[in-house]
Amino acid sequence: MRINVLQHTPNEGPGSIQQWSQEHGHEMYIYHPYQFGNLPTSDQTDMLVILGGPMSPNDDMDWIKQERVLIRQLLEDHKPIFGACYGAQQIAKTLGYAIKKAPHKEVGWAPVYLQSDVIPNIPPKLTALHWHEEMFEVPDEAELLFSSDLVKNQGFILHDNVIGLQFHFEPEADNVREIAVNDDQYPLDHNDLHQTGSEIIAHGVPAENKQVMYRLLDFIADK
Structure with a gap:
C-alpha cells in the first residue's frame, strides 16, 4: 500500500505512523506542500495522512485549497484518510x-475521553498531546470519537475509513x-x-498512545 503523508511544518512529522507503515510493509511518501507545492494524485494514493501545522484551513493559499480537492477525491473513492489537528480540520472543511x-487554547498534555x-x-481515557487553538465542527455524517475537558470536538470517525483527531497520538519522545x-x-x-515547553517534554509520552x-x-x- 502506498501511504502519502502531507507534512505542514518541519517539526511535526509522522512519528509512530511511519513505524506502523514500515512494520506493515507499506511504502510511505512524505510531501511538503507548504514548501514545494507538490501533492500526490488520488490514483497514487492508497491511504492519505494529513499532519498538523501552524496554518489554518481558512487561510487563502492555493496549496491548502488543492489539498481539499485531493481529500474530496479520496472521500469519493472511499480510501482511508487520517488527519491530525490541522489535518482533521482540513477534512471537516472539505x-x-x-x-x-x-x-x-490547549497546548500540552491533557486527557481525552472516548465517545x-x-x-x-x-x-x-487517554492522555494526548494538544497543540491547537482552532477546532472543527463534527460533520453531521460523522460520529464524535473523542472529547476533552475543555473542548468537546476532539475527534471524529466518518464511515469506516476516515478519522480526524484534533490532538496528537502520533508523536514519540523525540x-x-x-x-x-x-x-x-x-x-x-x-x-x-x-504548561511550558519544558514541562511538556518532561511529561513523557504514554506507552499506550x-x-x-x-x-x-x-x-x-x-477495508
Missing part, C-alpha cells in the same frame, strides 16, 4: 463544516522534543493547559 477558534465504541479495544523546542513560544501565550495510534490506522486500513 465536507463543508466550519473551522473556528476553540473555546480554549464511541465503533473501534474496539480503545481505552475510555518528536515531542522537536515540536516543543522549535515552537517553544506557543505554549506560553494564553495556554489554558498552563502508540498502541492506540496503531489500532486507529489498522481500523481504517482494513
Whole structure:
C-alpha cells in the first residue's frame, strides 16, 4: 500500500505512523506542500495522512485549497484518510463544516475521553498531546470519537475509513522534543493547559498512545 503523508511544518512529522507503515510493509511518501507545492494524485494514493501545522484551513493559499480537492477525491473513492489537528480540520472543511477558534487554547498534555465504541479495544481515557487553538465542527455524517475537558470536538470517525483527531497520538519522545523546542513560544501565550515547553517534554509520552495510534490506522486500513 502506498501511504502519502502531507507534512505542514518541519517539526511535526509522522512519528509512530511511519513505524506502523514500515512494520506493515507499506511504502510511505512524505510531501511538503507548504514548501514545494507538490501533492500526490488520488490514483497514487492508497491511504492519505494529513499532519498538523501552524496554518489554518481558512487561510487563502492555493496549496491548502488543492489539498481539499485531493481529500474530496479520496472521500469519493472511499480510501482511508487520517488527519491530525490541522489535518482533521482540513477534512471537516472539505465536507463543508466550519473551522473556528476553540473555546480554549490547549497546548500540552491533557486527557481525552472516548465517545464511541465503533473501534474496539480503545481505552475510555487517554492522555494526548494538544497543540491547537482552532477546532472543527463534527460533520453531521460523522460520529464524535473523542472529547476533552475543555473542548468537546476532539475527534471524529466518518464511515469506516476516515478519522480526524484534533490532538496528537502520533508523536514519540523525540518528536515531542522537536515540536516543543522549535515552537517553544506557543505554549506560553494564553495556554489554558498552563504548561511550558519544558514541562511538556518532561511529561513523557504514554506507552499506550502508540498502541492506540496503531489500532486507529489498522481500523481504517482494513477495508
